[in-house]
Amino acid sequence: MHSNHLLLEEPIRMASILEPSKASFSAMSKIVGTLGPRSRSVEVISACLKAGMSVARFDFSWSDAEYHQGTLENLKAAIKTTKKLCAVMLDTVGPELQVVNKSEKAITLKADDKVILTPDQGQEATSEVLPINFAGLSKAVKKGDTIFIGQYLFTGSETTSVWLEVDEVEGEDVVCVIKNSATLAGSLFTLHASQIRIDLPTLSDKDKQVISTWGVQNKIDFISLSYTRHAEDVREARQFLSKLGDLSQTQIFAKIENVEGLTHFDEILQEADGIILSRGNLGIDLPPEKVFLFQKSAVYKCNMAGKPAVVTRVVDSMTDNLRPTRAEATDVANAVLDGCDAILLGAETLRGLYPIETISIVGKICAEADKVSNQDQYFKKTVKYVGEPMSHLESIASSAVRAAIKVKASVIICFTSSGRAARLIAKYRPTMPVLSVVIPRLKTNQLKWSFTGAFEARQSLIVRGLFPLLADPRHPAESTNATNESVLKVALDHGKASGVIKSHDRIVVCQKVGDASVVKIIELED
Numbered sequence: 046m047h048s049n050h051l052l053l054e055e056p057i058r059m060a061s062i063l064e065p066s067k068a069s070f071s072a073m074s075k076i077v078g079t080l081g082p083r084s085r086s087v088e089v090i091s092a093c094l095k096a097g098m099s100v101a102r103f104d105f106s107w108s109d110a111e112y113h114q115g116t117l118e119n120l121k122a123a124i125k126t127t128k129k130l131c132a133v134m135l136d137t138v139g140p141e142l143q144v145v146n147k148s149e150k151a152i153t154l155k156a157d158d159k160v161i162l163t164p165d166q167g168q169e170a171t172s173e174v175l176p177i178n179f180a181g182l183s184k185a186v187k188k189g190d191t192i193f194i195g196q197y198l199f200t201g202s203e204t205t206s207v208w209l210e211v212d213e214v215e216g217e218d219v220v221c222v223i224k225n226s227a228t229l230a231g232s233l234f235t236l237h238a239s240q241i242r243i244d245l246p247t248l249s250d251k252d253k254q255v256i257s258t259w260g261v262q263n264k265i266d267f268i269s270l271s272y273t274r275h276a277e278d279v280r281e282a283r284q285f286l287s288k289l290g291d292l293s294q295t296q297i298f299a300k301i302e303n304v305e306g307l308t309h310f311d312e313i314l315q316e317a318d319g320i321i322l323s324r325g326n327l328g329i330d331l332p333p334e335k336v337f338l339f340q341k342s343a344v345y346k347c348n349m350a351g352k353p354a355v356v357t358r359v360v361d362s363m364t365d366n367l368r369p370t371r372a373e374a375t376d377v378a379n380a381v382l383d384g385c386d387a388i389l390l391g392a393e394t395l396r397g398l399y400p401i402e403t404i405s406i407v408g409k410i411c412a413e414a415d416k417v418s419n420q421d422q423y424f425k426k427t428v429k430y431v432g433e434p435m436s437h438l439e440s441i442a443s444s445a446v447r448a449a450i451k452v453k454a455s456v457i458i459c460f461t462s463s464g465r466a467a468r469l470i471a472k473y474r475p476t477m478p479v480l481s482v483v484i485p486r487l488k489t490n491q492l493k494w495s496f497t498g499a500f501e502a503r504q505s506l507i508v509r510g511l512f513p514l515l516a517d518p519r520h521p522a523e524s525t526n527a528t529n530e531s532v533l534k535v536a537l538d539h540g541k542a543s544g545v546i547k548s549h550d551r552i553v554v555c556q557k558v559g560d561a562s563v564v565k566i567i568e569l570e571d
């Protein structure tokens with residue numbers, strides 16, 4: 046994929062744009078798919094994995110643990126048959142405001158009419174009254190405030206979502222003027238009050254209950270912490286996970302969905318393992334002309350911190366269409382050029398008509414963008430930002446990337462146990478895939494012995510450029526010459542089998558020999 050590297054900063058021969066792309070290993074960018082009604086059979090999930098999905102998101106805003114368990118069992122079966130790894134992400138409900146439409150009858154709202162938002166959940170949802178799950182709304186809003194309501198995983202389509210303006214507050218009810226005619230479809234609508242503080246905990250009691258049952262049972266790799274607004278939200282979630290056995294290893298991805306989270310971005314980034322730029326909600330909270338600026342600066346900060354950045358809501362129109370709009374197609378490429386690690390698909394895979402095609406098209410756009418991203422510029426910027434003296438490991442990691450580019454290596458093979466070395470290599474955005482060979486370590490919790498490695502391997506599935514391989518735990522974890530050689534052979538065979546490594550290729554290897562970290566370049570004979 047790196048062989049015909051073009052640079053946007055140099056004149057591109059226009060005709061070269063039309064040259065068909067060589068079939069490549071896969072995109073360096075990752076794809077997170079939200080699984081639901083249209084993407085829960087073994088068949089469809091298998092196709093999604095083959096098309097490039099490497100993380101499955103289970104959104105607990107919608108449906109229950111039993112339903113999600115059924116989907117997860119199918120995911121496990123699909124992983125087994127396709128032999129494609131996939132990590133599991135649990136997405137919390139958090140302080141999300143919802144309208145439950147028990148009857149599931151479509152609700153027609155007409156511009157200039159009035160509608161009442163009430164916390165009385167005993168009432169049916171109609172075009173006059175919409176019951177919501179929060180009693181504090183009337184205290185939080187004032188006349189003139191803007192409220193948005195859309196179908197769960199709204200796509201922004203003007204006919205299924207509605208803008209309201211607060212007209213008056215009557216006790217706990219909020220009376221609103223409808224700004225556009227729309228028909229709300231489905232059983233659940235999300236409500237977003239622009240730039241309003243919602244006084245609800247970031248981890249709700251229901252979230253805690255789900256995490257400590259479903260989450261523990263399934264050893265979830267990631268928590269997607271909806272509506273993270275302060276660093277303290279992440280610290281609290283971390284504290285909660287620390288008491289749940291294996292989940293002390295679960296990574297926390299802070300979802301930035303409103304202005305409050307944006308304001309505290311720097312502190313949140315320090316605490317979190319990664320960031321989800323939740324443009325669905327954030328795109329409503331921010332003035333439209335500011336969305337790109339947040340994206341560019343947040344992704345830059347994530348890159349410099351070496352933490353994964355995930356961008357959402359990229360090809361909403363593919364929920365009903367086989368092709369993205371031109372704007373969407375360009376937006377996906379720009380997200381990659383901005384430096385994001387992964388793209389998160391919502392409605393497109395959950396209830397869209399074309400989940401597999403969506404993943405495949407997004408993957409292809411990412412792969413094209415990968416080819417023209419300016420690695421040299423990025424590398425220099427990162428080295429400058431990190432400054433001197435660099436930590437030993439960071440210096441080794443950046444040198445490995447530099448060497449790999451200079452010798453035109455086809456892959457970097459990185460030995461790691463904690464995953465730290467592989468993440469640092471990814472931070473320097475190599476143009477070739479990184480096979481992160483995770484070496485298990487024996488650990489004990491005083492009750493039983495087990496091996497580390499599974500979490501670390503799956504968690505790299507959200508990092509741009511990383512392709513994990515879990516080494517056989519029978520290999521001793523000590524890095525002797527003999528074990529290094531035998532593990533390297535397994536990694537090379539794996540690389541050859543998957544087509545990234547060919548005979549006579551050069552390969553950069555990052556490993557420890559005794560106590561010393563080394564970067565070596567090998568040239569294959571056959």
Ligand SMILES: Nc1ncnc2c1ncn2[C@@H]1O[C@H](COP(=O)(O)OP(=O)(O)O)[C@@H](O)[C@H]1O
Pocket residue numbers: 438441459460461462463464465466467484522523524529555556557558562563
């Ligand atoms: N089991 C191993 N065998 C050989 N080298 C290793 C092993 N584990 C880590 N390394 C190398 O050791 C250095 C530290 O890597 P890191 O991922 O931080 O290791 P750790 O898992 O010990 O935190 C890197 O150069 C990495 O490639």
Ligand SMILES: C=C(OP(=O)(O)O)C(=O)O
Pocket residue numbers: 104106136198271302322323324325326327357358391
């Ligand atoms: C992904 C988002 O959130 P949700 O969990 O509501 O899909 C978003 O707001 O972009």
Ligand SMILES: [K+]
Pocket residue numbers: 104105106136137138271
């Ligand atoms: K959610």
Ligand SMILES: [Mg+2]
Pocket residue numbers: 302323325326
């Ligand atoms: Mg959201």
